[in-house]
Amino acid sequence: MKEAIYDYIIVGAGSAGCVLANRLTEGGHHRVLLLETGGSDKSIFIQMPTALSIPMNTRKYAWQFETEPEPYLDNRRMHCPRGKVLGGSSSINGMVYVRGHARDFDEWQEQGADGWDYRHCLPYFRKAETWAFGGDEYRGGSGPLGVNNGNNMQNPLYKAFVDAGVDAGYFATDDYNGARQEGFGAMHMTVRNGRRWSTANAYLRPAMERDNLTVVTHALVHKILLEGKQATGVCYEKDGKLVDVKASAEVILSAGSIGSPHLLQLSGIGNRDVLEQADIPVNHELPGVGGNLQDHLEFYFQFRCKEPVSLNGKLDWWNKLKIGVRWLLKKDGLGATNHFESCGFIRSRAGVEWPDLQYHFLPAAMRYDGKEAFNGDGFQLHIGHNKPKSRGSVYVQSDNPRQPPRIRFNYLQHEDDRQGFRDCVRLTREIVNQPAMDKYRGPEIQPGVDVQSDEEIDAFVRQAVESAYHPSCTCKMGVDEQAVVGPDTRVHGITGLRVVDSSIFPTIPNGNLNAPTIMVAERAADLIRGLEPLNPSNAPVAMDEQWRDRQRPGGARREIA
Known part of the structure; x- marks a missing residue:
């Protein structure tokens, strides 16, 4: 042949x-x-x-x-x-x-x-x-990849989270994939x-x-x-x-x-x-x-929700069946979204030039395998430090292509990465405790109010972080x-x-x-x-011009240690 x-x-x-x-x-x-x-x-x-x-x-x-x-x-x-x-x-x-x-x-x-x-x-x-x-x-406007906002933030928790970020003194951004990434807004x-x-x-x-x-x-x-x-x-x-x-x-x-x-x-x-x-x-x-x-790590900041508006009430088999049937018939509803419909990108400290922390907001408290975290309503924020300095490796172990390589990320090897997650905990608490969340915010489930010191945060993070894949x-x-x-x-x-x-x-x-x-x-x-490559763009990029001196435009100054 x-x-x-x-x-x-x-x-x-x-x-x-x-x-x-x-x-x-x-x-x-x-x-x-x-x-x-x-x-x-x-x-x-x-x-x-x-x-x-x-x-x-x-x-x-x-x-x-x-x-x-x-x-x-x-x-x-x-x-x-x-x-x-x-x-x-x-x-x-x-x-x-x-x-x-x-x-x-x-x-x-x-x-x-x-x-x-x-x-x-x-x-x-x-x-x-x-x-x-x-x-x-x-x-x-005419490429192969379709991008939208899912159900356009119909759940009130999405907007409450965005408003809380603004209450805390951060930018509101109309499009984080446009002129300004930094701030809070709808996720795509x-x-x-x-x-x-x-x-x-x-x-x-x-x-x-x-x-x-x-x-x-x-x-x-x-x-x-x-x-x-x-x-x-x-x-x-x-x-x-x-x-x-x-x-x-x-x-x-x-x-x-x-x-x-x-x-x-x-x-x-x-x-x-x-x-x-x-x-x-x-x-x-x-x-x-x-x-x-390199990789991104994240953990879930989980709270109980005082109003029965979270997705936790939709996790039983009957509601999942209804969501699935509707999606099969109409391709819409809760089956047609990943449920991460609002988000935030912020800088961890003054002196950080562009955002290094990212939020995915989920109007439910659940694990990555889709199971509920606890009985009752809740919500969670996936938060991570996104510009790690730790470095790892992927190394072959033998000439057998079926044997997986040896993978080691050395997550949190660098002190700056550990400090980034301490900032994640403290800044997130401040955001969620803004007036916009008062109607919905119940007790903090994870990390828990007893996790306060650097040592307590570090210990929690070592056990709780997961890869963002x-x-x-x-x-x-x-x-x-x-x-x-x-x-x-x-x-x-x-x-x-x-x-x-x-x-x-x-x-x-x-x-x-x-x-x-x-x-x-x-x-x-x-x-x-x-x-010939496409012509380079001259579209402007919006930055916080005072990034050297402030962690956010409307908030207190946070110095790099």
Whole structure:
């Protein structure tokens, strides 16, 4: 049988891979093979937004990775699920659409990712998106990715939380993905016509109608095929058989921040000591592969609610059935939202230039697995310090592609990260105790009023924090010795090989990662095709000009210790 040869092979049909599959097959000029270890995303539990906790915790749809004991979290092993299905993590995530602050991308440029500053990234955010309220100089009006506000904050608790932030002296922001991120306002989600709008729905399904795209599911890639310093294809396993397939142009890894460095290492590309310890021959020494691992942590600040308006009354089987039936018939109601419909982005201290704390507000008190936290009504704020200085790693353990890599984030290793969570506790209490919440605020359940001192907060945080599921930065983009890819997304020292996914972020943005991952893939698709980049934007960015001297525009000054 004649060996199939494609122009491009994309490994991973996730948030980035689906974008690339669409863009690289536009016009019909290139033959593209897209390989995905998982299978179909057509489950109701994936497509119905309110069911988000199910696919994330299901082995069929997600790699259920677990970290090594985390030394600064009392040696807890942390859950690290990654998408294993068409759409990847965009098919199992919380659907929250946050681009990050403009300065996050300027930071990339400053770290050597030339051309990835906010002015050059904003046009690609706009290209990807159709914003429910119409396009402007910040928001897209005709892109594949549908973005809205779910049920438009019909529950009164959403607005009460936003008003409480304003009462506490913070900005109100009309659009945190627009001119001003800092402040409190409505939260956005990747939902369209009541369905999860993953990159599988937004990008891959239209592309699968094209003759020049081949999608192979249940395909486990074993390694990249190399001839010297040239990537020529990949070896993958399908139905128990190994298949070698060639790429005449490039191999593109879009397997995510765990999968992409692991596959490079399985192919003998990486840190020499790591490869030799795993008995893998060194084909190309690249020290930074798998290093620089970053993530967001968060915990739930939970309160009882004095009014019977929370979603806790909707968690019994009968109400869940009614919500599900309505969604099946009409694609609306409580089934058509992720329930994170208001949010906040604030700075932890004076002297912090742009927001480093993020709130997701939920009008219920419950766990990530969808079970109620206690009997009765309640609400919770997911709060985290989003610009961590701690760094971890993803390192291969053997040449067996089925053996998970060794993952260690070193969460809270850096004192600034621990201080960030102390600020989370104290600032959140102040916000929730504003007059706007008086009608609803009951007793504090978690952390509990007895958690006050630095030592008490630190102990609580070590036991209570969970991953926000934003692993990133393990194949960082740049030109220094630890960089894995250049600003063109090509792997340093290897011809015909790129990495395009959240692993190439130099630093983690202040926000959820699906939106910037899609943006990176959109921009990379133009680089790969040799197209002129979109014209940089001159849209202004609103900042607190007195950030050096105040923690918030209308509040007391908080100095950096």
